[in-house]
Amino acid sequence: MSVPAAFDYHSAKSVDEAIALLQQYGDDAKVLAGGHSLIPSMKLRLAQPAHLVDLGKISGLSYIREESGAVAVGAMTTYTTIEHSDVLRRYFALLPEGVAMIGDQQVRNRGTIGGSIAHSDPAADLPGIVQALRADILVQGPNGVRTVKADDFFMGMFETALQPDEIVTEIRFAIPAARTGSAYMKLANKASHYAVTGCAAVVTLDGDGTCSSASVVITGASEKATRANAVEAALVGKKLDEATVAAATAHAADGLALLGDIHGSREYRAQMSAVMARRAILKAAERA
Amino acid sequence: MAVDDCGRQINPLLVQGQVHGGIAQGIGQAMVEGVEYSEDGQLLTATLMDYAMPLASELPVFELDHTITLTPVNPLGVKGVGEAGTIGSTPAVAAAVADALNVAHVDMPFKAEKLWKIIHQQ
Missing domain, CATH: 3.30.390.50 (CO dehydrogenase flavoprotein, C-terminal domain)
Structure with missing residues (x-):
């Protein structure tokens, strides 16, 4: 099968709107970030969500900022952006190094850090990398933002600590000790x-x-x-x-x-x- | 290094391209390409996520040369060159693997795990 089953497409303009859509459609909805894991599995009909909530039009989820002892990376930051980030290269060599090994250039231009960790593919690279860096994963839901330690985030194959109405918004990496x-x-x-x-x-x-x-x-x-x-x-x-x-x-x-x-x-x-x-x-x- | 003889070359650039593609195809067949089925007949390599193909970035720079032996059976003296590169490249890789492992024969494709097992059985 090379064509996905029919679905309704929703383009959220804000994180709050995306969360409201997830609350409305519950288990029938899937979040679309870069789409390079979800769309292939939809084409094979391994995933058949009735509703797709696209985060692509939400501004302000793609950034890399050094602030108060940490580097904060927005969930919609692409692999290519991470690969070429000077601040990430300086502190966390394995992060740019790891994303450079993902798929091919076209995939890296679209795929996002938040999408990869929320998907929790057992063979993906980023779940291992964010755990090794003991990252904090910021998760937003109807009741606001909570922080999940990377060690507590990945529960199993395609299974995370995310609730159905929650979205990963940011991954924070503490700036490491010298040496x-x-x-x-x-x-x-x-x-x-x-x-x-x-x-x-x-x-x-x-x-x-x-x-x-x-x-x-x-x-x-x-x-x-x-x-x-x-x-x-x-x-x-x-x-x-x-x-x-x-x-x-x-x-x-x-x-x-x-x-x-x-x-x-x-x-x-x-x-x-x-x-x-x-x-x-x-x-x-x-x-x- | 690949040397071919396709008779008279009408468009040498096209000939080089065909030989390049053929070498890559033959190396792919030897190294990574293989259709696999489960025991109950399910095709396990149905997409390019599971069926590996050779990539330009994994291949060396090819050095090409040719001889030109005109065929007498047509007025132009031309022979085919489509996929001609595969004829030499697949057995070249197979011979290299057999030589490196000091065995007479290994079934293609020469995936890393298969070679690892042969190395560790010796």
Whole structure:
């Protein structure tokens, strides 16, 4: 099937109007941001919303602002804008690096950070990246704005902490401590360029090069981007040389409910998760 | 490096384009392209999100050369060049893979996981 089922299209002029439309249509409505995940699944009729609420005409949801110890990114900011942001490159290397690996240029010109995380595709890159950066996700609903920690936002495959009448409006990244480095590595599906497995890593080193904090998230390998607690614990307090990082990441996929499909068996995803984690952590340490 | 002989070249630029495209098509067949079905017959590679194609950005720069041997069977001495590049490129990749892994044969396509398994069985 290459044509979506019939639907009504609503172009919201403000976040409040979009929320009112979501309240009105409930489960029959889907939010349209960049549309590069939703429209393909509508064409395959995996999604058949009766109502589409388009956020594209709402002004003021696309921005990157440095303010009071954090960088705030509007939900409708495109991957291309993020890729070329000087302020994001300065503080969070893995974010521009990760979005540059998404799809192709046409997709990156349309796809948005808010859309990607609200969609929570298990093979998407951004859920792992925002978790690794311990971002705050600002969510607006009928009762105002609330903040959800990235670690609490992704509930499962295409499942988030969003209520049906809530919209992601902003993602906030705390400016990292000195000597913090980050990196994102993925093994891409050769067709879609989604992650067969990927690893987002953020490490902070102290004065003598010892790792004082580590944040490591594996994406693509299981039903949602998942923090690798055991890997993090094995890095903190150590010098991040090749042997230490290899030992810490050898079992990076342990505990994950691994996916297996034509793009990678469970066994392959497990091994490649370890490889991506090792490479991402070593690169992050090199940048710290 | 690819050397072809399509007889008399009426439009050399078009010949080069056809050879470029053919090389890419042949490498794609060898490396990534494959139709896959589930056990109950469901096509699993029904869209380009699952069926991989070679991209220009993944391919090297091609160096082309040619010989010109006119065919006696038509007045212009021309032979076909459509997809001619595939004839050499697919077996070239297959031979490279077999040589690198020191095995006699690997079924195409040479997806990363398949090669990984062969490497780790040895």
